[in-house]
Amino acid sequence: MMKKNRFINLALVSVIAFALIGCGSTAATKPADTAGSDSAKKPSVTVKLSSTSSKGGAMYEGAMKFKELVEERSKGDIAVQVFPDGQLAKDLAAIDAHKTGAIHLSLPSTAMAQIDPKFGVFDIPFLFKDAAAVTKFAHGEMWTKEFQPLFEQYGMYGLGFWENGFRHITNNKRPINVPEDLKGIKIRVPESKLRVAMFKEFGANPSTSDFSEVFTALQQGVFDGQENPFVQIEAGRFAEIQKYLSLTNHTYTPAYLVASKVWFDKLKPEQQEILKKAAVDAGDFTREYGAKVEGELLAKFKAAGMTVNTADVAAFQDKTGPVIDLLKESIDPAFVDKVVKTAKE
Structure with a gap:
């Protein structure tokens, strides 16, 4: 089919x-x-x-x-x-x-x-520590x-x-400080088995859809929230219909x-x-x-009425082990380890 x-x-x-x-x-x-x-x-x-x-x-x-x-x-x-x-x-x-x-x-x-499936490695949570590490990877072997x-x-x-960017969580239920705060939240994620697995591990109820459909789905309550980089949150006009923005940096998406x-x-x-x-x-x-634009957009989101908080990243990192293990079931573990090592160099 x-x-x-x-x-x-x-x-x-x-x-x-x-x-x-x-x-x-x-x-x-x-x-x-x-x-x-x-x-x-x-x-x-x-x-x-x-x-x-x-x-x-x-x-x-x-x-x-x-x-x-x-x-x-x-x-x-x-x-x-x-x-x-x-x-x-x-x-x-x-x-x-x-x-x-x-x-x-x-x-x-x-x-x-x-x-x-090899492109799934970029869904590994907290793969890149910052933008400098991304740039180095983009020009590397x-x-x-x-x-x-x-x-x-x-x-x-x-x-x-x-660039697509480091991703953060928005929703209409509550601030997300630790994984437990995601329990029961219907969150939109892109078409990625690993992203779905990651948010299930965090306790959320993830579903996939195309980016172009997200605004309407949030507006109609099909989803409570979504996760995207600042520039995509702005491009999707999500600040108009989402109350909470939680800074997680949980994944970098190229x-x-x-x-x-x-x-x-x-x-x-x-x-x-x-x-x-x-x-x-x-x-x-x-x-x-x-x-x-990151700083400009954050100020814009606050001015639009979004409640912004910085999540406890360490609490989320403690939940990522099973997600990486799942990835290694479909990709050569040595390849996964090589990507992780290169991204951290």
């Missing part, structure tokens, strides 16, 4: 993509502002970048920076159209569409763990030699290790700029190099952006 659904999603995405090519953008699939392109030269390549992130999110802002860098460095030869808010496709459908080149680029995050080659098995190239292999291989080498370099530089931008 899953394969059948994936096939249907891929077919729908292909129809949308080709309709866009033939008819131009519609109101439902209007790309982000294309200002900044070199209008004096008609591009030979137009890139469609799909993202589920909204304006203000690190992934969205990174996508716009990527667009700026590519169009500037290619001198107008390459144009980038950014489609936010899942307008073209949700993460898994976009990944399927990469197999045919119906979508050129996308920005999956936690969804990659459904494609290959573990990423370039162990993770980037994984994408090719699934018809993609992994171009960049981007995003990945990925390209359709069948499409990317048709580009000229110089075009490929421009996209590769811009992907790395835009990834650095997303981390800088996240650090810059």
